[in-house]
Amino acid sequence: MLKAIRERPSLQGLVLISPTMFWLIVFLLIPLVLVVVISFGMRGTYGNVEYTFTTDNYTRLLNAQYAGILWDSTWIAFLTTVFCLLTGYPLAYFMARVHPRHRSLLMFLVLVPFWTNFLIRIYAWLIILRGEGVLSAVMTALGLMQGVGLWLFEQIQLYTPGAVLIGMVYEFIPFMILPLYSTLEKLDPALLEAAADLGARPWRAFLRVTLPLSVPGIIAGSILVFIPAMGMFVVPDLMGGARTVLVGNLIRNQYLVARDWPFGSAASMVLMLLTLALTLVYTRSSGFGEELVV
16 A cells, blocks of 8 residues: 555645545535535424425525625625725835844734734723723823714724724734735835836835735735624624624524524525625636636
8 A cells, every 4th residue: 555655646645635635524515515404494493403495594684684784794894804904004015124134023013912812802992992991081181082083982982883893903904914014025126226217206116016016915915804804703792782783793693592503504605605706706806816716
């Protein structure tokens, strides 16, 4: 057996990938098939799954209430991606242009939040954004809790969509910064020097040289942020309360509270297909669809 493996490169490749294939089949493919099967079943009287074939669970998602939840989830994920890009791009650009000996420190500062438990970081935001929290106290001390300042605080205080957006951006911004930095760090400075020699101002050189060449990083960062943001339920649960229900919360409640696994499975499949469709449309419109499919 060992001799046959040594003599046949194809068998060597099969042996090398077999642990990964086993893991994917057992922990990804089989559970996904089970979710698909359950999504066409029905909830029993006592919360059990009755394995019949019905599309009622999918048609329920066309209800205005659930369609609104899907829309809210897509909109929040889109805004999260946009704000992560707008705030992460300047930092990634600065990290790529700073002296090499300072890059390790900046990378450490970007990654250090991951050293702390996710829930602890979210509870820190609860203290900051609650009605009598840190932000409210600071704004009151500065005399900003009136007029525009008061309106702004009402939009981002705890248990509002604005608070959910802040928590989502805070959680996912490293996933935008890292691929952007990886792309920008590889750009040849000679290209910007050539643009300057040809009379291009810095902002025009950025728009005509740096920005187009950083599109792969933008695409990668957007995918890394948008996909998990679509299914996030912890941040909306803790920072949005009952006012903000996203599809992740819907799925969680169907499995753990309502015990309606067929409907939760149907919502999971719709979420997965919707996320895949939006990602493919985005990447194809940017010229990277073929690479994603491959």
